[in-house]
Structures are given as C-alpha cells and as structure tokens.
Amino acid sequence: MPKTSIDPESAKKIVQIKEQFDFESGHLRPPSKNDQGIFSKCTNYQAPAQAKNLGIYPYFREIEETGSSHVVIDGRDIVTISSNNYLGLAKDSRVIAAGRDAIEKFGIGCTGSRFLNGTLSLHRTLERNISSFLGREDSIVMSTGFQANQGTISCLLGRQDVAFSDRENHASIYEGCAIAQGKTLRYRHNDMDHLEHLLQKNSQVKGKLIITDSVFSMSGDIANLPEIVKIAKNHGASLLVDEAHGMGxxxxxxxxxxxxxxVEKDIDIYVGTFSKSLGSIGGFVSTKKNIAEYIRHKASAFIFTAALPPASVAGVLEGLDILATDSKRRKRLHENTAFIKRAFFELGIQVNNNLVPIVPIQIGDEALTLYMNRLLFDDGVFAGVAVSPVVPPLKAMIRTSYTSAHTKEDLDKILISFEKNLKKIGVLPQ
Ligand SMILES: Cc1ncc(COP(=O)(O)O)c(C=O)c1O
Structure with a gap:
C-alpha cells in the first residue's frame, strides 16, 4: 500500500484546529454562575465563532450571483457542487419567463393560506399536472417539502398507529413523527431484517406506516423499495416514500x-419537493383522493401557513413540463454522475456506482473535513460539508452533488482540486 503523508503546513493547521475547536459540544466556556437563564446556552455556544476564527466556517456563504453550475462569492467565480439543481432548471429561461409573468399577474405573494384565501387556479393546475405526471388520484401543493412530510405524517399517524422509519430519513420526517400522536420505531438504515423484525414485534398494531426516503440526501443511497414493498404487503403496512432526491x-x-x-402502484403516499430537480421551492404530496382530502383539511403545516407564491408555482409548472418531456437533461446528468464517480474511484476514493448524483467523499475526522472544505473553496470549488451531529462522530464528509449543467471543464477542475488537496491532508498518497 502506498504511504500517505500530510504536508507540514496542513499538519500545523490541523493541530491548531483540533486544539481550538471543540467538536464535542461547541461549549468551551463553563457556564457562569450568573448566567443560568434561558439564554445561557446561547452565550456558551462557541462553535461558530471558533470555526470563523480558524477560517474553516463553511456555512451561510453569501452568494452574489448564480449561474447553473457556477456562483459568485466574494467577487470570485466558483464552481458549485453543493446545489440540488440536478436538471439545471433553476435558471432555465422558460421557467424564469413563467415566473415573471405570474408575478406581473398575481403579485409576489398569496397573502394567506391555501385553506382560506391563498389558493390560485395556478395551484390547482399544478396539482392536477403532478397527479397526471405521477399517475395518482390527487395531489396537494404545500409551501415546502419539509412541510409536506411534517404535515402529512403528523396528521396521519394517530394515537394507536405506529410508524417504521429508516434511521437516515430526512429531518422533516423525524419532525413529523415527533409531533404526531402515534409512536415511531426507527429501523437501521436500509436494514430489511431490522424492519421486518420491528413489524413482527408489532403485529397487533392495526395502523402501520413504513416511511422512507427513496434517495438518502447525505449518503446518496437508494432505498431497497422492492423489498420494502414486499415486507409492507406481508405485514399489512402502508408505505410513504419521500422522493425529494429521486424525482427528476x-x-x-x-x-x-x-x-x-x-413499484409505483405499491406506494400509498408519494411526497416530493420542488427544491431539487425543479430548482425552486415548495413541496407536495400525491395519493388517493380520500387520503388527500383528509390531509388537505387536517395538516397544520399546510393550513396554518401562507401559500406557495405565484412565481414559484408558475415556474414549477413550466419546469415540470420540461422534466416530463426533455429526457436529454436526465441523460446528461447521468453521464456527469458516471464520469465523476468513475474518476473518484480511480483516484482511490470509495464511491457507490448508482445513478444518484449525490457523491459523499468520506473523510471521517471533523478537523480534516472542515480544513479540506476550506482548501477546496480556496481553489474555487464550493462543496457542502457534513459533520456531527448531522452524521455520526468521525463520519464527517464533503457532500458533493452534480447537475446536468456541469461541463467537462467544471468536472476536471473539481477533480484536480480534490486530488491535490486530499494528498495535501494525507488522505491520498502523495
Ligand atoms: C429527503 C428530503 N426530504 C425533504 C426535504 C425538504 O425539502 P424542502 O427543501 O422542499 O423543504 C429535503 C431537503 O433537504 C430532503 O433532502
């Protein structure tokens, strides 16, 4: 095995990061006797300040301009691999024109909830188009995908019911389960034996709902839907699938x-978002008519919040039409995904070979990961980063994601920067 070594300058920096950044809690200062009130946790929360001082703070970067695969930050043109704009629709000229027309016709907002005064004919058209695209009876457009999960799960999961939820599911599923009256049991990620075991142990429960992301947002894993469907049928459970990263x-x-x-006909509830492949904002749930009618009248996250604004609805309507009819973008996305995964694999980095354009680069150590993210950024590559508690301790990763809009030059630039910097921090051999 070739030996890896860390370059001296990076080694110094990483020691400094480990000494000065408290990865465990971010609470370096012991709480003072005079500050025990509600805000003491804020006073003691030092992690962001420590990271900023060390130059490794990766969040809330101010984007000054956006392109399809590039952004401008601090006046520099930077290639982004942290966006979920998989089909490049966020800046598509037809989508923008549709949004502009809707703003002129309806203004910038709906000034109320869908329930009372905020339902435009545009919302209903989008709901009909989603239902027809997915071959489902009815759909409800909500203001975000987060709310679609939270609202749907919390109103369906009654006191006597039990949800069976993959441990890697999105936070919105966790939130929906947390505020629901029913109980939630978590099965180990994509572990079908564990799911089956939990269902067996709860065979007396009448209302059972299995909940899974179809594509997991951090790992890029695909849920084992054929097996989940089989298990659901065997145990009389219903199935909710969050297709946030699968659709498109x-x-x-x-x-x-x-x-x-x-397995489309075996899925009871299909949840989606407009914030990934459709490049906008908003979410939806698609299901049978009677279930949709119930959710429409019972989901607090839908009823007690303002409706999705006209420009977003119109942009998504146009985007959905492109998504459904223009398969070239998806083909290009798959080509880019295959290219980058093969290239990472050839560099010696472990990646899966599915079609999902989410490619986590596992580094493990938090300090190394944050420093690596900074080195990439200095090279003009804007990647996401996931450290504990988003991922388990010592499972830190650079989260990269690709779109149909990335060019060969973009991908080459990304690979050059990864290779150079992974060698620098001792993850790859020199
Ligand atoms: C799997 C999954 N579900 C739901 C959501 C929420 O979507 P939205 O951005 O529309 O709130 C996300 C977004 O991060 C996601 O990754």
Missing amino acids: VLGDNGRGACEYFD
Missing part, C-alpha cells in the same frame, strides 16, 4: 425510484 433523477420518465423499481 431516477426512472425512464423521471418519476423517481418508485418508477425505477417499477
């Missing part, structure tokens, strides 16, 4: 992992 990306027609595995 997987399936011959872009309907997601459910289409890819040919």
